[in-house]
Amino acid sequence: MFKKLNKKKNQPNASNNELDLHNVPNHIAIIMDGNGRWAKQRKLPRIKGHYQGMQTIKKITKEASDLGIKYLTLYAFSTENWTRPKNEVNYIMNLPVNFLKTFLPELIENNVKVETIGFLNDLPTATLEAINKAKEQTKANTGLKLIFAINYGGRAEIVHSVKSIYEKLSSEGLSSDHITEQLINEHLMTHDYPDPDLLIRTSGEQRISNFLIWQVSYSEFIFNEKFWPDFDKEELINCIKIYQSRQRRFGGL
Ligand code: FPP
Numbered sequence: 001m002f003k004k005l006n007k008k009k010n011q012p013n014a015s016n017n018e019l020d021l022h023n024v025p026n027h028i029a030i031i032m033d034g035n036g037r038w039a040k041q042r043k044l045p046r047i048k049g050h051y052q053g054m055q056t057i058k059k060i061t062k063e064a065s066d067l068g069i070k071y072l073t074l075y076a077f078s079t080e081n082w083t084r085p086k087n088e089v090n091y092i093m094n095l096p097v098n099f100l101k102t103f104l105p106e107l108i109e110n111n112v113k114v115e116t117i118g119f120l121n122d123l124p125t126a127t128l129e130a131i132n133k134a135k136e137q138t139k140a141n142t143g144l145k146l147i148f149a150i151n152y153g154g155r156a157e158i159v160h161s162v163k164s165i166y167e168k169l170s171s172e173g174l175s176s177d178h179i180t181e182q183l184i185n186e187h188l189m190t191h192d193y194p195d196p197d198l199l200i201r202t203s204g205e206q207r208i209s210n211f212l213i214w215q216v217s218y219s220e221f222i223f224n225e226k227f228w229p230d231f232d233k234e235e236l237i238n239c240i241k242i243y244q245s246r247q248r249r250f251g252g253l
Contacts, residue, residue: 017241025197025243027071028064031211034203034227047091052229054095058103063233065110065144071193072146075211079153093123097130104134111143117189118152147193154213161187190215198243202228218250
């Protein structure tokens with residue numbers, strides 16, 4: 001029998017299911033898309049959309065922490081985003097400074113640990129300082145790991161990993177027989193984290209856009225229609241319910 005589909009979202013309507021708090025995804029990764037369109041719809045400059053997107057990060061971090069999610073990885077800035085207009089790039093680069101100035105005490109209070117993946121050395125000094133300060137001040141926290149992907153790209157990450165494997169093997173005089181999935185994993189920027197169980201992309205776009213391309217091999221994908229600034233607790237819970245209605249087989253039966 002066919003499952004009843006919610007036509008608009010083209011996925012099973014799980015909103016009537018109960019949320020199972022014992023089966024929340026361990027790791028949720030989010031492509032926060034639609035800030036620009038949210039602003040355009042309101043005849044506002046694009047940067048207003050990014051500002052509002054930052055407010056959504058605060059709300060969703062809190063919800064994820066309350067739900068007992070262990071890892072939340074957010075795609076904040078890709079290695080390709082530098083091609084955007086300079087004022088937009090500057091504004092986005094300043095958001096972590098603003099975000100952490102206003103939200104760091106709450107992150108500390110809620111036992112959230114701030115971490116990052118990406119090529120941080122290319123970031124402006126003030127951005128890097130704010131991020132390093134947040135990492136330092138939350139390093140002993142044991143709750144949700146809030147991982148910002150900043151100046152991150154999946155292909156660049158794999159190139160970086162392959163280079164460091166090459167250096168290791170050649171310095172130790174080892175052959176390519178030593179290259180395994182595990183070794184590649186260990187050289188990725190995500191080596192400390194489990195793979196995402198659930199990948200959410202907002203704004204209705206259905207692409208992966210170079211995000212965690214190795215790590216999402218067996219993740220469940222949910223494409224949510226809301227623009228990121230409008231994504232909220234209800235949408236997050238609905239995504240988790242849809243996730244809970246899926247059967248994960250990891251290539252088996
Ligand atoms: C996608 O929307 C959003 C981004 C490229 C930037 C998202 C960044 C933040 C919300 C801030 C990051 C902040 C911290 C604290 C690290 P879009 O501009 O591509 O939207 P569009 O597709 O509608 O144009």
